[in-house]
Amino acid sequence: MQPAESTVDPAEVAKFEAMAAEWWDPDGKFKPLHMLNPCRLDYITNQIAGEFGRELDAPGPFEGLRLLDIGCGGGLLSEPMARLGATVVGADAAPRNIPVAQVHAEQSGLEIDYRNVTAEALAAAGEKFDVVLNMEVVEHVADPLAYLTACRQLLKPGGLHICSTINRNPKSFAMAIVGAEYVMRWLPKGTHEWNKFITPDELFSLLEQAGLRPVDRKGFVFNPISWRWSVSDRDLSVNYVTASVNPA
């Protein structure tokens, strides 16, 4: 299914298609995502629990919540959300990711609705969600404002939108492109284009223009000594995440 109007840059989709098969190998091509994942999940689960008044200690804390994972890839976020009880739609513009994610969800005994569809197409179809996860996608789209507007349209009133991306400054260029793509070889060369990176202030402004109300922003910081990622209140210099709500 090819949506007529899409803001996904076709060249970007092709790059990720080439990487799709190795999604679930923690030491494979997606090692950096596996390393970052606990930190992303901590932020996401705490934001959802806070916004919807859920207890993470309780069984099935996200039951009754309809959640969309945009750019779901192999399902690294979709599966945890389904395990916590959410009804999950995983959307990816790369068709090859869908069967990979489906096969893995079956092995995990999880029911997840994976679709080869864009956020814009879902919005046009009138789909509505309590939570939209928009992680590490916005830096790959051709028109961020149109894309974020579609994300807002996908939310029920009071719905939560979580969006992470990479800052644009000399340090993020050094870390995310030179470091991750060239030195560490964590990501294939050409994964990111620095001029598409967005600063936190620019993102807040774009979110507001899209009709969302930003409520939180935090940094994801990599510590090269402990070799671990953590959530930071202050350091948003490279990877960062935002939470915003649909006030309508």
Add this chain to the structure above:
Amino acid sequence: MCGMDNPVTIAFMRLMTFDSDILIVGGGLNGPALALPLAQKGFSVTVIDALSETVRKNAAFDGRAYALALASKRLLERIGIWARVAEHSQPMLEIKASDGRAGQGPAPFFLHFDAAEIEEGPMGFMLEDRFLRRAFLEAMAGEPRIAQVEDRVEAQEVDASGVTLTLASGKTLRGRLLVGCDGRQSGTASRAGIKRTGWDYGQTALVCAIEHERPHHGIAHQFFMPHGPLAILPLPGNVSSIVWSETHDVAAEINALSDADYLEVLRPRFGDFLGEIRLKGKRFTYPLNLTIAHAFVADRLALIGDAAHGMHPIAGQGLNAGLRDVGALVDVLDHAVRRGEDFASASVLARYQEWRRFDTQTLAMATDLTNKMFSNDNPLLRLARDFGMGVVNAVPGLRRGFIREAAGLTGELPELMR
């Protein structure tokens, strides 16, 4: 259409049905210590051990005892074990370490660690093995999420969703995660193809309990003798546990002696400060060797305690290290579940391995080095270590550091030990 009677569907349904979330092989000490907090956090657990519960429970006094670090005691408190054993424990109020020579008593320089110097209280507790085992078995019996199976594991098979164990009885058990707590010759590890590196210290530990005339005042002693260390660890009443290392040959000779002759050899090694001594319970020997598994985790499998790292018991660190594994694994699995992760996935288990491998390698090396340095009669080395002990003793900050280390309060502590 694939109906419920489709063979593929049936096979799939079987793969998705689990007897327990977690299968634990080994019902000694670390296995139950892990089963209890996991069950308390909501996991269903099956503990498999070849020995019957009656055999494991009805042990009489046999002289085996543990020096539990403060951090270990905290973990036992959190999982509801400490209340069952507290009355049988003996706090270690002070530790005196000194250089000794057979027949000559302690050297003029010695290390003195007093629990009064750290605010957390006694740095450790002595507890007999039998009380700890019994408490674990009783606590597990009262926990509805724990099932106990008396059987031996013959085979284990890992697939994308879980682990299937085939038992000697022919029965099979299926779980999401397998944990090997089956000791330094861990079958769980070898069936998974995990290799081990081991080395022999050339020493054997002689272990016994003694009754003595004078009170020990809660003081633990460690004498570094030329052949190996000798520890006197206080038990309730006028009883102490002795752990004493000698070269294999000497140990074999001593072990062959009658009780009376054995005591005659032991007596001059630590002087007469406890008055008359006599043996209580059985005598044991343990050849000292170190064995480390090359990996602490594999697909849907984790190793804890001696199965991961069998250690020289020079400072009672074996069980303490095992309980640290327990605390770390519980933390990692619990956090994974709260995030919605597959708790038995490779990326989750890697966090446990990363956490514990550094700690245990450091401890194994330090224990090995301490032993090598002190088990030596070279006069220069002897002077150096006597001087070193005097320095540590004279500097309060340094001494407090050692006390906290002995109490197990250094490094990254799991939640159950904080």
